Amino acid sequence: MTQLLQAPLGTNRLLGAAPDLPLPHLEAGGLIALVEQAGLTGRGGAGFPTARKLASVAGKAPGIVGNAMEGEPLSSKDAVLLSRSPGLVVDGLSLIGSALGARRVLLAVGPGVPTGPVRQAAVNSRVDVLALTGGFVAGQESALVNQINGRSGVPSDGLVPVFRRGVDAHPTLVVNAETLAQLALIARCGADWFRRLGTPADPGTFLVSISASRPATVAHPGVLEVPRGTPLRAVLTAAGTDLDRVAGVLVGGYHGAWVPPSEIDTLLTTADLARFDAGPGAGVIHVLDRGNCPLEMSGSVAAYLAGQSARQCGPCVNGLPRMAQTLQRLAVPGASPGLVAEVVRLRGLVHSRGACSHPDGTARFVASTMRVFADHVEDHLRGDCDARARRLDQV
């Protein structure tokens, strides 16, 4: 069950009671300026500056789509947000809808996300709530738009982006549900208020979904709202993590990257996480316990990601399963050293060769695994796996 944690880090903006302030009506220019001043960036994974996204469809009577697809298996923030504060998401959509003169305003909700509360909240608005299907890739912008248009929910070639041609062939803006909620608060409370938390370069708060590979390692898994720039250690502690058992922390989700235990004081900002080739992403923070083999775990994740391919693009359809298999073979102690080179080769073969960034993200995750757990890889080549040994000791 996804718990809603108390806010020991002092923030309950998104998941607390909505501020008793009226939602202003804003014109396009005013809204864009406000969002730009606040420095809001997308909370769905890509982290794109929201003001620029709004500007790309201004004056074009666009379609607006809120993205609550929650394709990331380790994430539960869309579900929690839509259960606790659906009104904020609806407000965000309505705000953008009226400011940009939208022709249609939709909220796309994925299979794991409850629709009851948000349908209720949307009753007196022009927001259409759509319950859609799909897995990992279904929340990708063009895949989402394709599904809404009644076609298969798989990504399109990126030559014509959705902000030029999307829902019903009109310019379309796709915004993550959390970004919408943040925007609704910024409109009420102001850009300066938003910037009171976070860092100057990476302002505001964001929702994180904390989980662990072994249940007892994180005492209170769930969704937590934290200011940007919070040290990873603080977030782990707030969730009751046994820091001694942390072998690594996956930040950003299955397309993210690992932070080694020695670097637990890293701040959760785009800039600070960049050196691990990671980013806040969709706010997933997953702790790998010392009793779990990182290569085994990464092998299963890679296999999952291979299975989630839309199966449109040759390099992805062929390359990801091969990469996953190679990683899984590497996960068996006593593996052949040639497998390491093979993983590197396959990573190069899938990178940037597909209609969407699914192969790229998978390659990033695999590369990070090989880098951060390089010592562990060495152990495996010698025939050892200390994670397995540790687990056996505990039995």
Next chain:
Amino acid sequence: MTLSDLDDALWALGRGTGVVALLMFTTTLVLGIVSRSGRQVAGLGRFGLAELHRTAALTGVGLVAVHVTSLFLDPYAQLKLVDLAVPFLGSYRPLFLGFGTLAVDLLLVITAVSLLRNRVGPRVFKAVHWLTYVLWPVALVHALGNGTDAGSLWMDAVAVFCCGAVLAAVSWRLLPSYAERGRTRVARVVAR
């Protein structure tokens, strides 16, 4: 040269171009299947194979144009203008002539769409191109039914050769090993 000689010449031209057109379309179909398989044919390259397929097709179209024109001009064939477009209204062996008209209609559509494939997009192009599997048997039936050479040894040989070639190619097309290209690959699912 008498008028009767001219008629005979036109008739001969009509028959000749008809037979060669059938051979051209047989070649086109077989080359199309080989090309689709992605296999390389020595010295040609994949683009070369595709060009050959195209050349054979267009040659066939040209031959059909001559075939139809010469027979139209030949009074012995009794072709009316309407027979060029609407099937089964002909005077001479209307059923088999009808197949010929049908083949010409199909050929026009397929050729037009193929030449304009950049305009119509790959999906429309592909859908219309499937009609070639209808075009070929229709053309064959027309050739055997209408061609006055049917029953002669060489015509039978041509017919057997064309049938054999197409049957072999189509059988190969249906085999599972057809889709493999070099090292084993997983087929994409065409989603859109």
Next chain:
Amino acid sequence: MRVHVDWTRCDGHGACAELLPELLTTDDWGFPILTGGQREPDVPAALERHARRAVKACPVQALRLVD
């Protein structure tokens, strides 16, 4: 001018790589690899004619030239 591959259409026929080997090679499964690992490599003026021919040769119209 750059080369753009529509990966959702490409089925690894390989005609493009034959006609534009300076910019395209094929991988294990027949799909094009673009030089320098770039997503959309530039087409030098000298190769423009060959690039256009490669675009025409693709049986599924997966290759395009974009500005």
